[in-house]
Every structure is written in structure tokens, then in C-alpha cells.
Amino acid sequence: MKQAKRGKVVSFNKWGYIFLIPFIAVYCFFQLIPLVMTIYYSFFENYMSGMTQIGPRFIGIENYITLFSKGDMLKYALNTVIMWIIGFIPQILVSLLLGAWFSDTRLRLRAASFYKVVIYLPNLIMASAFSMLFFALFSETGPINALLMNTLHVINKPFIFFQDIPATRILVGFMNFLMWFGNTTILLMAGMLGIDPSLYEAAEVDGATPTQVFWRITLPLLRPILVYVVITSLIGGLQMFDVPQILTNGKGSPANSAMTLIMWLNRHIGTSKNFGMGGALSVVLFIITGVLSMVVYKVSNGKED
Amino acid sequence: MAKEGAMQLQMDKEKVTGGIRLRRVVANVVLVLLCVLCLFWFYILLINATHNNAELSGGRFHIFFGKYFGQNWVNLMHSSINIWRGMLNSIIIAAGSAVLCTYFSSMTAYAIHCYDFKLKNVVFTFILMIMTIPTQVTALGFVQFMRNIHLHDTFVPLIVPAIAAPVTFFYMKQYMDSTLPLSIIEAARIDGSGEFRTFNTIVMPMMKPAIAVQAIFTFVSSWNNYFTPALILKSDKNKTLPILIATLRSADYMKFDMGQVYMMIMLSIFPVIVVYLALSKYIVGGVALGAVKG
Structure with a gap:
């Protein structure tokens, strides 16, 4: 009897493998093979010089040496991180505040669900169209300049946002803030709602102020989710592409100050066809995001215990 | 003495409710301002799509609707860009991705959830480890x-890879953990249902709420995707909206009819806004569930 039962279980469990086939097959075909090819390309000299194809010729790790010694990558990495930080600092501060308000049962905001719907909205907007909109609005002859010049009279000639390094970076950061603070708010709110309410009740009995409750109870207990939010946002920030690409027409102007790593990668793949350097850059990005992903995995798994 | 104590308590209570009222006002003001900050851009987009090029480049800021909406629409339809x-193309790719992604992610989650x-x-x-590695x-x-x-x-390269979507898989797995008891599958087995049939006719219908949420997310992210489609789709007849x-x-840029530009941006943004407002209840609720464990 026992033997028969075990035999039956085993025969069912082979279905676990069968149901995994589509995922594994598609993953291997569309992700793993491309990854291996990307790594392979990174060891070759392979680019277009005008109309002539150079290579492919095996050159070992020379692409990586060029990548790290020429300084472009560092510059673009710095641009990416700067624009990420410009957006992320207001994003996390606003999200913490809103999350605390939304999860505060005593505050009882009547329009809370309406607010959540509105602040999440920009996250679903097509980033390229949203950037095109911002470009049109902030362009030299656009409505923002018209507003500042002819309605509010703060300036007397158009301010050219996209020729000014801080202005361009702030606009990119601001758009990232707009698109992501709703999402972060909802994540942090969910984390705050997961905190044991008896802790808040105890604090109330002891006469703690809302500020004390926030710093002494909410924030420490929220740490795992905060780490998760910071790292996933950093991974997202490293992928920054659509917004600066459209705003600067792929040039990363002014003076390459809005050029991100993925815009540079896009240029290697699409325009300059420098597959060797592009491959090396991809591998570096793969390693960085891989390490960050491991941290995310560790954090979200540690939370379960 | 007792009376004094009671009065003290009463005063404390009033102080607390007064404090809460103040905080409620502050919270509402800040939230309304943030909502305005979010919606301002779309309002200006809507307004500007109703003005013609001369009005838009005249150096004036428009707050009210103009009368050229129809004209801009007609101009865009006759322009060299085939927006329909x-x-x-965007709909085919996004819908295809959404269908494949939700069906096969459920299947993968079922494999992990149900079998040993x-x-x-x-x-x-x-x-889980590859979940956050970007496709770029x-x-x-x-x-x-x-x-x-x-x-x-x-x-094909923009639709089929949706079958292997770790994030959707993870959401489905979470959903199964909380709603799909193994006893139901046992019961189906006893009744003689094959494993594949059990999945299609019993498990999939039970997954409907999760599938709806993930179908929307997959559809929207595919609809908005610019990076990969721009590298894959080269001929004009295949291009998607972001391209x-x-x-x-x-x-x-300066040669464009600005009325047309705003109209086209509006046509790519507003379908998503309309769908979102109709389904926002499910979407906002779905965000928190999928991202963090537990």
C-alpha cells in the first residue's frame, strides 16, 4: 500500500518538470544564449569604421582595459547616478511621509484612495511620450518659457533648459521622481501596514508623539523594505534610458552631461555598431546588477524568518 | 480629585483630537499639491492639443481649451506618420505579451507550487535571483x-520572451500560496482529471484576479517599452508608438506643427490613462502584493 502510494506521487511529480519546460526553454533561448553571445562579443574587436568592418578579431580583455582606462564609462556612470539621486532623494522622503499618513489609522484620510490613484498614475505613462511632452513644454518656445516670461514676468528672455547642465539633469531627475514616488509610496505603505498594531497602541499608551512613533517604531521595523526599495530603485536607475534619450535626442547633451550608461550601450548596439566595446560594457553592467540582485534576494529572503 | 482627573483626561483628549485635525489638514494640503503636480502636465497636454501651431508658438501660456482639436486630429491623420x-502594432505586441506572460507564468508557478x-x-x-537583472x-x-x-x-522577439517573466511568476506563486489549496488538486486527481486538464480547467479560473492584474501590468509595460523595440523593429510598417x-x-523638431505633436503625444498617453482610471482599484492594490515578499 505504502509502496504504491509513493509510486503514484513520483509519477505525478514528473509533471513539475513538464510544466517548467516553457519557462526554461524560453529563458535559455531568449536570455541565456544572448548573454553568452554578449560575453563572447566582449572579447573581440568588432566595429564599423565608416563603411569598413573592422574585425571580428580576438583581442582578449583589451575591450575591458579600454573601457576602464578611457574614462567615458566612469563619466556616464556618474551622470546616471547623479540623475538617479536627484530623483530618488525627494522620492524616498515624500514616499515615507505619504506612506506614514496613508497607514496611520488615527489620521483617517477620507480621500486616501483617490490620492493613491492619482500619484500612481505617472508610473503607467509611456516614458518616451512623457519625455516628449516635457521637451515640448520646456523647449525654447514652449509654454513653460511663455509662462515664466509673459505671464509671471520672472525672466525677460527664454531660458534654454536643454543647454544648461543642471537644468537638464534636474528635469530628468524630476521626471523620474514624478513617475516613481507613487509606486514607492504604495510599497512603503504596505510595509507600514504590516507592522504589528499593538506596538503603536503601546506607544500611544506611553504617550509617544507621532514623530517619536515614526522614528522609533516605524523606521527601524521598515528597514528591510527600505533596503529593498533603495536597491531595486538603484537597479532601475542604472537602466535609465527613455527619459534622457528622448529629452536630449540621444545625444546626452549638453556636453554629454545627461548621457547614461544604457544610452551609451544603445549607441554601441544601434548606431556605431561597436559590438566589442558594447559587449564589454554589457558584461560590466551585468556584473553590477547581478551583485545588486543578490543583495535584493538576501534582503527579501531574510525578511521571511 | 476624581473629577479633576476626569477633566484632565478630557483636556488631553481634546488636545489629541485637535492635533490630529491639524495633521489631517496638513496631510490633505500636501496631498492635493502633489496631485496637482502629477496632473498639471496632462492638463496642459490636453489644452495644447486643442490649439493650433500659430497659437502654440506665439509665446503665450494657454490655460483654457482652444478650438482646433478637430483640425489637429485631421492634420495628424494626414501626416506622414501612420499613427494607427x-x-x-503596439496593441498586437502588448496583448500577445500579456496573454503569453500570464498563462505561462501561472504554469511555472503551478509547477513550483504543486509538485515536489x-x-x-x-x-x-x-x-528569484534573476528577477531583478534587467534585459538591457x-x-x-x-x-x-x-x-x-x-x-x-x-x-516574435518582442512577444515570445514574455513567457519567461520572473516577476509575474513570483506574483502568481504568491497568489497560489494564499488561495490555491492542494486538496482541490487532489480531489481533481481522484475524479480522474489529467494534470494538464486540471491546470487549464480548475487552476486557471481560480487565478483570474491575479491574471487580470498581471495582464494589465504586462500590457502597459510592453506598450510603453522603447529600448528593445527600437533595436529590433526597423521598417516603418512595424514601428510601435514609442518609436x-x-x-x-x-x-x-522646430519644423513640426506643434498642434500635431501634442495630439500624437495625447493619443499615446490617454488610452492608458482611461484604462487605468477604470481599473485603478485592482492596479493600485496589485502593486504592493507583487513586489515584496510576505
């Missing part, structure tokens, strides 16, 4: 590989 074709096999934990851990880092090999096997400039939007920027 772009929209159709040797490599189960290995596979599960692996999927393999894009170079991906584009070259698609060129080698002649799938370049087709929709067409990008061509607005890259061609000589």
Missing part, C-alpha cells in the same frame, strides 16, 4: 542573435 499602424521534485528549490532560487544587459547578444536567426524586424514618438524628437 503604430497603435495596432528534486530540482524544485534550485529552480525557484534561480528564478543582454540586449547586444539578443539583437545579434535575432539577426542571425532572421527574427530581426519581426514581432514613432521618438521620431518626432529626432527629426527637425
Whole structure:
């Protein structure tokens, strides 16, 4: 009897493998093979010089040496991180505040669900169209300049946002803030709602102020989710592409100050066809995001215990 | 003495409720301002789509609706950019991705949730670890590989990879953990249902709420995707909306009819806004569930 039962279980469990086939097959075909090819390309000299194809010729790790010694990558990495930080600092501060308000049962905001719907909205907007909109609005002859010049009279000639390094970076950061603070708010709110309410009740009995409750109870207990939010946002920030690409027409102007790593990668793949350097850059990005992903995995798994 | 104590308590209570009232006002003011900050841009977009090029480049800021909405619409329909074709392409790719992604992610989650096999934990851990690795880092090999096997400039590389979506898988797995008891599957087995049939006729209907949420997310992210489609789709008849939007920027921007530009941006943004407002209840609730464990 026992033997028969075990035999039956085993025969069912082979279905676990069968149901995994589509995922594994598609993953291997569309992700793993491309990854291996990307790594392979990174060891070759392979680019277009005008109309002539150079290579492919095996050159070992020379692409990586060029990548790290020429300084472009560092510059673009710095641009990416700067624009990420410009957006992320207001994003996390606003999200913490809103999350605390939304999860505060005593505050009882009547329009809370309406607010959540509105602040999440920009996250679903097509980033390229949203950037095109911002470009049109902030362009030299656009409505923002018209507003500042002819309605509010703060300036007397158009301010050219996209020729000014801080202005361009702030606009990119601001758009990232707009698109992501709703999402972060909802994540942090969910984390705050997961905190044991008896802790808040105890604090109330002891006469703690809302500020004390926030710093002494909410924030420490929220740490795992905060780490998760910071790292996933950093991974997202490293992928920054659509917004600066459209705003600067792929040039990363002014003076390459809005050029991100993925815009540079896009240029290697699409325009300059420098597959060797592009491959090396991809591998570096793969390693960085891989390490960050491991941290995310560790954090979200540690939370379960 | 007792009376005094009671009065003290009463005063404390009033102080607390007064404090809460003040905080409520502050919270509402800040939230309304943030909502205005979010909606302002879309309002201006809507307004500007109703003005013509002369009004838009006249150096005036418009707060009210103009009367050229119809004219801008007609102009856009007759322009060199075939926006309906772009929209159709976007819909085909996004809908295809959404269907494949939700069906096969459920299947993968079912495999992990329901069966006990040797490599189960290995596979599960692996999927969780690759969850946050972006597709951009393999894009170079991906584009070259698609060129080698002649799938370049087709929709296949933009639809089929949706089958292996770790994030959707994870959401489905979470949902199954909380709603799908193994006893139901046992019961189906006793009644003689095959494993595949059980999945299609019993498990999938139970997954409907999760499938709806994930279908929307997959559809929207595919609809908005610019990076990969721009590298894969080269011929005009295959281009999706984000690529067409990008061509607005890259061609000589100053020569464009601004009324048309705003109209086209509006046509790519507003369908999503309408769908979102109709389904927002499910979407906002779904965000928190999928992202963090537990």
C-alpha cells in the first residue's frame, strides 16, 4: 500500500518538470544564449569604421582595459547616478511621509484612495511620450518659457533648459521622481501596514508623539523594505534610458552631461555598431546588477524568518 | 480629585483630537499639491492639443481649451506618420505579451507550487535571483542573435520572451500560496482529471484576479517599452508608438506643427490613462502584493 502510494506521487511529480519546460526553454533561448553571445562579443574587436568592418578579431580583455582606462564609462556612470539621486532623494522622503499618513489609522484620510490613484498614475505613462511632452513644454518656445516670461514676468528672455547642465539633469531627475514616488509610496505603505498594531497602541499608551512613533517604531521595523526599495530603485536607475534619450535626442547633451550608461550601450548596439566595446560594457553592467540582485534576494529572503 | 482627573483626561483628549485635525489638514494640503503636480502636465497636454501651431508658438501660456482639436486630429491623420499602424502594432505586441506572460507564468508557478521534485528549490532560487537583472544587459547578444536567426524586424522577439517573466511568476506563486489549496488538486486527481486538464480547467479560473492584474501590468509595460523595440523593429510598417514618438524628437523638431505633436503625444498617453482610471482599484492594490515578499 505504502509502496504504491509513493509510486503514484513520483509519477505525478514528473509533471513539475513538464510544466517548467516553457519557462526554461524560453529563458535559455531568449536570455541565456544572448548573454553568452554578449560575453563572447566582449572579447573581440568588432566595429564599423565608416563603411569598413573592422574585425571580428580576438583581442582578449583589451575591450575591458579600454573601457576602464578611457574614462567615458566612469563619466556616464556618474551622470546616471547623479540623475538617479536627484530623483530618488525627494522620492524616498515624500514616499515615507505619504506612506506614514496613508497607514496611520488615527489620521483617517477620507480621500486616501483617490490620492493613491492619482500619484500612481505617472508610473503607467509611456516614458518616451512623457519625455516628449516635457521637451515640448520646456523647449525654447514652449509654454513653460511663455509662462515664466509673459505671464509671471520672472525672466525677460527664454531660458534654454536643454543647454544648461543642471537644468537638464534636474528635469530628468524630476521626471523620474514624478513617475516613481507613487509606486514607492504604495510599497512603503504596505510595509507600514504590516507592522504589528499593538506596538503603536503601546506607544500611544506611553504617550509617544507621532514623530517619536515614526522614528522609533516605524523606521527601524521598515528597514528591510527600505533596503529593498533603495536597491531595486538603484537597479532601475542604472537602466535609465527613455527619459534622457528622448529629452536630449540621444545625444546626452549638453556636453554629454545627461548621457547614461544604457544610452551609451544603445549607441554601441544601434548606431556605431561597436559590438566589442558594447559587449564589454554589457558584461560590466551585468556584473553590477547581478551583485545588486543578490543583495535584493538576501534582503527579501531574510525578511521571511 | 476624581473629577479633576476626569477633566484632565478630557483636556488631553481634546488636545489629541485637535492635533490630529491639524495633521489631517496638513496631510490633505500636501496631498492635493502633489496631485496637482502629477496632473498639471496632462492638463496642459490636453489644452495644447486643442490649439493650433500659430497659437502654440506665439509665446503665450494657454490655460483654457482652444478650438482646433478637430483640425489637429485631421492634420495628424494626414501626416506622414501612420499613427494607427503604430497603435495596432503596439496593441498586437502588448496583448500577445500579456496573454503569453500570464498563462505561462501561472504554469511555472503551478509547477513550483504543486509538485515536489528534486530540482524544485534550485529552480525557484534561480528564478528569484534573476528577477531583478534587467534585459538591457543582454540586449547586444539578443539583437545579434535575432539577426542571425532572421527574427530581426519581426514581432516574435518582442512577444515570445514574455513567457519567461520572473516577476509575474513570483506574483502568481504568491497568489497560489494564499488561495490555491492542494486538496482541490487532489480531489481533481481522484475524479480522474489529467494534470494538464486540471491546470487549464480548475487552476486557471481560480487565478483570474491575479491574471487580470498581471495582464494589465504586462500590457502597459510592453506598450510603453522603447529600448528593445527600437533595436529590433526597423521598417516603418512595424514601428510601435514609442518609436514613432521618438521620431518626432529626432527629426527637425522646430519644423513640426506643434498642434500635431501634442495630439500624437495625447493619443499615446490617454488610452492608458482611461484604462487605468477604470481599473485603478485592482492596479493600485496589485502593486504592493507583487513586489515584496510576505
